[in-house]
Amino acid sequence: MRPPTIKGKVKSYDASAALQMPGVVAVTELPSGVAVTAKTFDQALKAKSAVHVTWASGTVDGVSDADIDARLTAAIPPMTPAPPLTQRVDATFEFAFVNHAPMEVGSAVADVQAGSAEVWVASKSPTGAQSAVADAVGLSVDEVTLHVVRGGGSFGRRIYYEPAVEAALVSQAIKRPVKLMWTRNDDMRHGRVRPRSHHQLRAVHAAGDVLTYEHRMSCVELDLGSGTGQALIDAGYVNPTIGTAFFSLSQSCPYNFGVVTETLNEVSYDMPTAAWRSVYSAQARTAEEILVDELAKSLGTDPVAMRRKFLKTTDSRAVLDKVATEGNWGRSMSSGTAQGVALHAEYRSIAACLVEIDCRGDKPRVTKAVMALDVGRQVNPSGLRAQAMGSLIDGISTVLLVGNHLDDGAFREGSYSDFSYARQADAPLACDVYLIGGTGKPGGVGELCVPAAAGAVANAYARATGKKPRTFPINF
Amino acid sequence: MPSYSFKLNGENVHVDAPADMPLLWVLRDLLGVTGPKYGCGVGVCRACTCHVNGNAVQVCMLTAADVVGKKVTTIEGLASQDGLHPVQQAWLDEDVAQCGFCQPGQIMQAAALLNSKRNPSDADIDQIVNVCRCGTYCRIRKAIKSAASKM
Numbered sequence: 001m002r003p004p005t006i007k008g009k010v011k012s013y014d015a016s017a018a019l020q021m022p023g024v025v026a027v028t029e030l031p032s033g034v035a036v037t038a039k040t041f042d043q044a045l046k047a048k049s050a051v052h053v054t055w056a057s058g059t060v061d062g063v064s065d066a067d068i069d070a071r072l073t074a075a076i077p078p079m080t081p082a083p084p085l086t087q088r089v090d091a092t093f094e095f096a097f098v099n100h101a102p103m104e105v106g107s108a109v110a111d112v113q114a115g116s117a118e119v120w121v122a123s124k125s126p127t128g129a130q131s132a133v134a135d136a137v138g139l140s141v142d143e144v145t146l147h148v149v150r151g152g153g154s155f156g157r158r159i160y161y162e163p164a165v166e167a168a169l170v171s172q173a174i175k176r177p178v179k180l181m182w183t184r185n186d187d188m189r190h191g192r193v194r195p196r197s198h199h200q201l202r203a204v205h206a207a208g209d210v211l212t213y214e215h216r217m218s219c220v221e222l223d224l225g226s227g228t229g230q231a232l233i234d235a236g237y238v239n240p241t242i243g244t245a246f247f248s249l250s251q252s253c254p255y256n257f258g259v260v261t262e263t264l265n266e267v268s269y270d271m272p273t274a275a276w277r278s279v280y281s282a283q284a285r286t287a288e289e290i291l292v293d294e295l296a297k298s299l300g301t302d303p304v305a306m307r308r309k310f311l312k313t314t315d316s317r318a319v320l321d322k323v324a325t326e327g328n329w330g331r332s333m334s335s336g337t338a339q340g341v342a343l344h345a346e347y348r349s350i351a352a353c354l355v356e357i358d359c360r361g362d363k364p365r366v367t368k369a370v371m372a373l374d375v376g377r378q379v380n381p382s383g384l385r386a387q388a389m390g391s392l393i394d395g396i397s398t399v400l401l402v403g404n405h406l407d408d409g410a411f412r413e414g415s416y417s418d419f420s421y422a423r424q425a426d427a428p429l430a431c432d433v434y435l436i437g438g439t440g441k442p443g444g445v446g447e448l449c450v451p452a453a454a455g456a457v458a459n460a461y462a463r464a465t466g467k468k469p470r471t472f473p474i475n476f
Numbered sequence: 477m478p479s480y481s482f483k484l485n486g487e488n489v490h491v492d493a494p495a496d497m498p499l500l501w502v503l504r505d506l507l508g509v510t511g512p513k514y515g516c517g518v519g520v521c522r523a524c525t526c527h528v529n530g531n532a533v534q535v536c537m538l539t540a541a542d543v544v545g546k547k548v549t550t551i552e553g554l555a556s557q558d559g560l561h562p563v564q565q566a567w568l569d570e571d572v573a574q575c576g577f578c579q580p581g582q583i584m585q586a587a588a589l590l591n592s593k594r595n596p597s598d599a600d601i602d603q604i605v606n607v608c609r610c611g612t613y614c615r616i617r618k619a620i621k622s623a624a625s626k627m
Contacts, residue, residue, distance in 0.1 A: 022494060040505035041514070042497045103515045103523055103577040103609045153575035153610045184516040369614075382571045386612070390574060393611025416607050417520045425602040427613035 001051050002033040002190050005058035005409035006271050010034060018050040026174040027051060032162065032190070035170045041181060059270035061409035065196065068220060068269070068406065069094065072198040075218035075265040079202045086206040089298045093199040093287040094471045096403030097220075097411070100194075100276060101419055104152025105187045110167035111177035112137050117144045121164040122151020129161035133168045155394075156275040157192060160223075188419060189411045193404055194276035195220035195266075199287040203257065203295045210295065210310065213257035217247070217284050221266040223273045241266045247280050254345045255292070255310040277394055278450035281346055283472075286399070289342035289455025290469065293462065303341055303459065304329050315374055315437065316345055319352045322372035322434050327354035336360035337367075340460025344451040347444025349375040350437075353392065353452040355428070357460035363475060364461055366396050369428045371452070374437035375445050385433040388449045392431060395453025397422045400461070403473050480540035484509070485553025491540060499535040499543060500524045503550065511551035511580045515607065522606035525581035525588075526550045532588035551580035554587060563587045566623035574610035582606050586620045595624050 003009065013034050015027035023043030028035045034051050038044035072094075082088040108121040110133070117139055123129045123146075130146040133139075151158055167180035182191075197219035204212045224232070224242045232245050247264040264280065276282060296306035304324045311317050320343055323329070329339060336359050343352040356368040371388045378384060402421050405412040413419040458469045477492045484507065493502045498517070503509040503526075512535050515521035519534040526535050527549040528542075535548075554561045560568075563586050573579045585606050589596055601617050608616070 040497070040501055042494070042501040042505065045517075046496075101609060103513070103521065103575070103607065105514070151575070152577035155609070181514075184518075184521075386571065386574055386610075386615070389614050390611035393608075393613060415516045415518055415520055417516075417518070421607060421609065422611065422613070423607065424604045424613050424616065427611070427617070429598055429617070431614040 001036070001048050001053050002186050003055045003058055005061050006190065006411070007060070008058035009056040011054040011056045013051055013053040015051050017052075018047040021047040021050060025176070028170045028173045030166055030169055032166060035166065035180065037170060037174060037178060045183070058409050060406070063269065063406065064408055065096075065406050068196055068267070069198070071267045072196065072218045075267050076198060076200045076216045077263070077265070079200060079216065080212065080214055080261070082202070082204045086204045086211060087298060089203045089205075089291065089295045091201045091287070091291050091294060091468070092470060093201070093290070095197045095283040095398070096473060096476060097196045097406060098194040098276060098398055098403050099188055099191055099411070099413070099419060100155050100157035100274070101188065101416070101421060102152050102154040102157050104154070105184060106163040106182035106191070107180065108161070108164040108167040109177065109179045110164065110171040112168050112172040115139070115143060117168055118147070119144065119164050119168060120147045120149050121161060122149050122158055123161050123164065124154075124159045125161065129164045132161060132165050136165045137168050137172045155277040160192060160274055184415045188404075188414050190272065192223070192272040192274035194282065195222050195273045196406075197283045199284065201287060201291045203291060205295070205299060208299065210255070210257040212259045212261070213253060214261045215284065215288060216263055217280070218265045218267060219283075220271070220273060221268045222275065222280070224275060250280060250346065251284060253288070254312055254316055254343065255307070256312055257310065277391070278447040281344065281447070282398070282450045282454065285344050285451035286454040286458065289344070289451065290458050290462070293459045294468070302330070307341070307343060311343070316343060316350050318436060319343065319350045319372045319374050322436055323352045323354040323370045326372070326432065326434060327370035329354060336464055338460050338464035340456045340458065340463055342452045342455025342459060344448065344455070347448055348441060349373065349443030349445055349448045351388065351449045351452040353395070353449065353456040355453075355456045355460050357457065357464050359461065359464040364400055364464070365426065366428045366457055366460070369431040369453075370434070371431070371449065372434040372436055373445065373448070375435070375443045375448070376437065376440040377442040378435055378438050379442055381435055384435060384445050387445045388433045389431050391447070391449030392453040393422050393427060394450050395457050396426055397473075399454045399457045399469070399472055399474065401426065401473050401475060403476055480544050482540070482543045482545060483547045485549055493540050495539065495541060497539060499538040499540055502540045503535060509550050509552060513577055513580060515578065521578070522585065523578045523581045525584045525606060527584060527588055530588065530591055532585050551584060554584065561587055562623045562627050563590065563619070566619040566626070570615045570619040570622060572612050572615040572619050574612055578606060578608045582608060582616055586616065586623070589620065590624055590627060594627065596620060
């Protein structure tokens with residue numbers, strides 16, 4: 001049993017009825033709720049419904065998206081005024097919370113005995129999990145043996161390891177080995193999310209040149225206290241938040257846009273967040289790629305020609321040119337359909353994406369995608385293409401389809417019925433991924449393509465509908 | 477506790493199970509057949525898709541009573557003695573799986589589609605609503621078409 005609102009606490013509970021139910025072994029109070037152990041998962045689920053819990057309030061009771069939006073707006077500093085005799089392009093963007101929604105829910109196996117513990121868990125930060133289990137059950141780290149097992153794709157979620165700690169606590173309490181699983185509802189309502197974010201952007205241009213480019217981002221504070229975040233803490237990056245340090249290290253503008261200012265202000269809420277594929281870039285660079293299209297319009301330039309002119313490196317230009325050529329950029333298309341393009345460079349790699357969208361039906365459909373990557377040395381070409389295709393689906397989902405509403409301290413969505421992540425009918429009928437370059441050190445690709453894909457989808461939507469997309473997902 | 481008999485992957489099985497236990501947990505927790513995955517428990521993610529008498533079903537929405545006397549096939553029973561099912565082979569050829577968690581359900585759904593339509597159209601393939609959080613949809617489409625051409 002988990003609380004009705006985020007991080008609610010158990011005040012008291014009555015498990016007498018649940019303990020009489022078939023297969024039930026034990027009922028255990030945890031910091032996060034009440035765990036029911038039974039011989040099968042189904043018996044545990046049914047007995048869970050029979051536990052009567054009185055809950056104390058959670059950490060964000062009374063807070064909804066609108067309340068967060070007010071603080072996020074206030075956290076954005078005033079934009080620099082444009083000088084005389086220049087033109088400016090302004091845009092404001094909002095991105096919803098997004099659960100990682102891994103198909104495999106949180107899970108772990110633990111066997112805690114006097115003086116030792118053994119844990120099996122799919123973890124991206126096993127040493128962190130080992131320490132957390134040791135702390136929770138009062139053992140030293142050396143007394144905890146942690147087996148890293150294969151896990152379902154989690155896109156950032158399994159940087160954290162709550163199920164391992166919960167399984168260890170239950171095992172210690174009932175003196176048995178325990179397999180602990182979250183339900184889908186648990187994962188959707190108490191799992192971690194990509195933080196809700198706001199973005200204010202301004203580009204100032206004169207005589208065909210971009211003089212200044214300013215991006216002020218604010219978001220709910222991202223919990224980076226595990227994995228990369230811990231490495232930054234260890235390296236001394238702590239002020240004002242770990243997130244701002246991560247942001248300043250990860251963000252860079254691939255275009256010659258004069259004086260570039262990119263800042264992040266985080267707003268603190270005690271709620272479960274975690275890095276989501278591409279971390280800040282998933283929103284920040286998507287917003288920037290949309291602005292680039294709007295800047296192109298203001299300059300009277302085509303979006304590809306605009307990018308070609310201002311990109312800093314020939315490698316970036318080559319990646320862009322590849323999608324423009326292979327995707328037949330600029331081809332004549334019917335009203336209500338359009339192409340869109342975007343580019344992203346990070347992790348010593350470059351990706352560009354060109355999509356075609358059809359906005360004539362009930363909901364927009366990306367019908368075709370062409371992607372190009374330069375990731376340096378290519379070790380596993382099929383795997384590289386797979387990462388690009390998966391990121392494309394993340395881009396389609398987060399721009400068009402899916403997010404989480406916060407209503408009075410609780411997330412509204414509960415499963416894949418209302419968390420409408422892309423299905424086959426939302427995926428393009430054709431997706432071609434071209435690998436170019438291929439020399440030099442291998443760069444990263446797992447998170448590379450989300451901003452390029454998301455930006456291309458948003459830009460195609462704008463060109464097909466004539467609307468300026470401002471809040472994401474568009475169908476929320 | 478009631479007892480149920482059905483054919484599971486070609487073998488007759490008898491299982492004592494609570495009458496209201498979803499077939500997913502009968503298979504996973506009582507019979508040790510873990511190909512069908514739990515992703516939602518309410519029939520929307522479809523990671524538990526199996527065949528009953530050749531038709532795709534979500535076993536989280538059935539009970540053992542629903543399959544008494546019927547043929548239940550999970551991913552474990554899809555291949556024949558002669559080798560992999562053409563859909564499985566196409567999945568390998570197209571390198572579809574990423575994390576793999578939803579793939580048993582995806583493959584069973586695709587195999588059932590090809591049972592009913594030898595050459596499914598893009599619109600037919602679009603009817604598949606199994607969630608793949610890794611986003612392997614484009615390769616799933618290619619693999620289904622590739623399998624169709626070889627069946």
